[in-house]
Amino acid sequence: MSSDRIVGIDLGTTNSLVAFMQGDIPVVIPGDDGLNLVPSVVALDENNQPVIGNAARKYLTETPERAVYSIKRLMGRGVEDIQQELKFFPFRLAEDLQAGEVLRIRLGEKKLGEKTFTPPEISALILRQLKRNAERFFGAQVTKAVITVPAYFNDAQRQATKDAGRIAGLEVLRLVNEPTAASLAYGLDKKQSGIVAVYDLGGGTFDISILKLHDGIFEVIATNGDTHLGGDDIDNLLITIALDDTLGDLGLDLRRNAEAVQAIRKAVIDAKIALSSQPSVSLNVELPGGQRYLREITREQFEQLIQPIIDRTVGPCKQALKDAGLKPEQIDEVVLVGGSTRIPKVRALVKELFHREPHTDLNPDEVVALGAAVQANILGGGSEATENMLLLDVTPLSLGIEVAGGVTDKIILRNSTIPASATQFYTTQVDGQANVAIHVLQGERELAKDCRSLARFDLKGVPPMAAGMARIEVKFLIDANGILHVSAREQRSGKEAEIQVQPSYGLTDEQVEGMILDSFDSAEEDFRRRQVIEARNEAATILAALDKGKKSPAWGHLTTDEKKKIAKMEKALVAVNTEDDYQAIRKAIDALNQGTTRLAELMMDSAVSTVLKGKTMEEADMGEGPTAPHPMAKAEFE
Ligand code: ADP
Ligand code: MG
Numbered sequence: 001m002s003s004d005r006i007v008g009i010d011l012g013t014t015n016s017l018v019a020f021m022q023g024d025i026p027v028v029i030p031g032d033d034g035l036n037l038v039p040s041v042v043a044l045d046e047n048n049q050p051v052i053g054n055a056a057r058k059y060l061t062e063t064p065e066r067a068v069y070s071i072k073r074l075m076g077r078g079v080e081d082i083q084q085e086l087k088f089f090p091f092r093l094a095e096d097l098q099a100g101e102v103l104r105i106r107l108g109e110k111k112l113g114e115k116t117f118t119p120p121e122i123s124a125l126i127l128r129q130l131k132r133n134a135e136r137f138f139g140a141q142v143t144k145a146v147i148t149v150p151a152y153f154n155d156a157q158r159q160a161t162k163d164a165g166r167i168a169g170l171e172v173l174r175l176v177n178e179p180t181a182a183s184l185a186y187g188l189d190k191k192q193s194g195i196v197a198v199y200d201l202g203g204g205t206f207d208i209s210i211l212k213l214h215d216g217i218f219e220v221i222a223t224n225g226d227t228h229l230g231g232d233d234i235d236n237l238l239i240t241i242a243l244d245d246t247l248g249d250l251g252l253d254l255r256r257n258a259e260a261v262q263a264i265r266k267a268v269i270d271a272k273i274a275l276s277s278q279p280s281v282s283l284n285v286e287l288p289g290g291q292r293y294l295r296e297i298t299r300e301q302f303e304q305l306i307q308p309i310i311d312r313t314v315g316p317c318k319q320a321l322k323d324a325g326l327k328p329e330q331i332d333e334v335v336l337v338g339g340s341t342r343i344p345k346v347r348a349l350v351k352e353l354f355h356r357e358p359h360t361d362l363n364p365d366e367v368v369a370l371g372a373a374v375q376a377n378i379l380g381g382g383s384e385a386t387e388n389m390l391l392l393d394v395t396p397l398s399l400g401i402e403v404a405g406g407v408t409d410k411i412i413l414r415n416s417t418i419p420a421s422a423t424q425f426y427t428t429q430v431d432g433q434a435n436v437a438i439h440v441l442q443g444e445r446e447l448a449k450d451c452r453s454l455a456r457f458d459l460k461g462v463p464p465m466a467a468g469m470a471r472i473e474v475k476f477l478i479d480a481n482g483i484l485h486v487s488a489r490e491q492r493s494g495k496e497a498e499i500q501v502q503p504s505y506g507l508t509d510e511q512v513e514g515m516i517l518d519s520f521d522s523a524e525e526d527f528r529r530r531q532v533i534e535a536r537n538e539a540a541t542i543l544a545a546l547d548k549g550k551k552s553p554a555w556g557h558l559t560t561d562e563k564k565k566i567a568k569m570e571k572a573l574v575a576v577n578t579e580d581d582y583q584a585i586r587k588a589i590d591a592l593n594q595g596t597t598r599l600a601e602l603m604m605d606s607a608v609s610t611v612l613k614g615k616t617m618e619e620a621d622m623g624e625g626p627t628a629p630h631p632m633a634k635a636e637f638e
Pocket of ligand 2 (some may be wrong): 012013202338368
């Protein structure tokens, strides 16, 4: 076996996979558990050693503070742009984060010591697992990979993905857009020209991409979607119904029984998957305590239930067609991606939307990895059939710089085929200006403040000249991975700034190198001191949240007694917070947390509640709590 074999990797939000080209056919490489999909879950075990994939999943429910999932959502993003994500996922951030710094997630238990990880480091753990799986399969080292990313990923998110590869010991030869990879897996590039719609409904995200194929080159002409829509919504809906059944019919409240909720979750996911291939399924859940929850679900009932969820994909599809200036009839090929497109009703909806039978020959949750393997093979100078193929992607957003008056001047336009480069000339605004500030922007908006700031740097030492005399050449280059390099040169003086543009929230080369060297054995220093600081920060957070809660309409729904209790616990926390006893602070925090659960629930904008017409937040909630005895439940869906 050749040791410079290049693998293709789908680094997914829910699941990740590694594939390679076996002769002319791309195949997925299974893990040592025999499974093709590696859940994108990372946890620290009781010895604070990382565990990945299926082995990590149990921590999600047993000790959630040890586990992290959906890390892809945080790649290349800053504290201010992840507030939305934090609402959906209870990630704990490092408490000493500075503005503009790369995010760090906190994993582990306070008492056993915690560790922090940047999103690229967590993704690197997943990649390292895939690398190991491939190495075991080949019996040889694997050091090169092609990794897929969503078409809408910006520069910072792409750079973060590349960093993850490097930290994992992989040379990332190319980042490929996921819809492009899926099209490649189906060999659509061989058609030379046409329009392809790629409909991707995964675990937690929905993406629609319209690709234009010309001369065997894919160009992403429109993307749309919903970053919080997928199979998870279906699972949550079914769980809520099951909990409703047991509550409504038998007065059995399992919503706070984490163990019962977990058992129900497993069962409804199995049922959902079974219903994709059979007309009905019997739910039979053994609840903690030995009782059973029984229910028959037909595919018809299931389809009715999920209709509102899958209908949410219609708007983005129509918008994408509109943006591309196309009618459904003009779509030549439709490709299905994502495990949730196995649902027959979803397939029917896609067919209706695009007036075309979608491709379904390949497993929708494997097709992106298979396409990555095809691309890897091409880059590696693989088989003759693919040797002459030119595969290019486009840049999803325009790139430019800020000019006088805070205006954006675009240098490379969105949808330019990459690699791409362009040059523009600028001059000075002030007499004798020695330093020229260059602010690199990404986005379509006219004003710099409305675009994403990628980097700032100065061209220094420009000799004194009257305003308007200097002639500054700014060159933008996007390499084959979609990563931007910017350089500036004052032509009269020959002064130039050879800058390494690091996107905001990107890691520096040194940081990446550092992480490669000492990924996991960061020393535990000043443990107690840090604990006190962290506990105080946490106290400040919960007290601030409580203040907010008191001002919210939810506060009015609490009883006088509940309000009194909260006030007492608040006072206790404030009192202990000035002391150096972190355990006491933490105890007071826990008490207040417990005491404000109902308030938090009332405030929480639960995604599930929106699907449940007429249900209150409280009824729709699923939380942890004491285990109550419960008899067997039997019910029918309406
Ligand atoms: P992602 O791209 O988000 O990483 P996947 O493409 O692997 O995710 O899709 C995962 C989702 O697909 C999960 O919600 C899973 O339950 C769902 N899924 C997998 N197989 C089936 C099936 N046969 N029927 C319905 N849903 C399925
Ligand atoms: Mg996917």
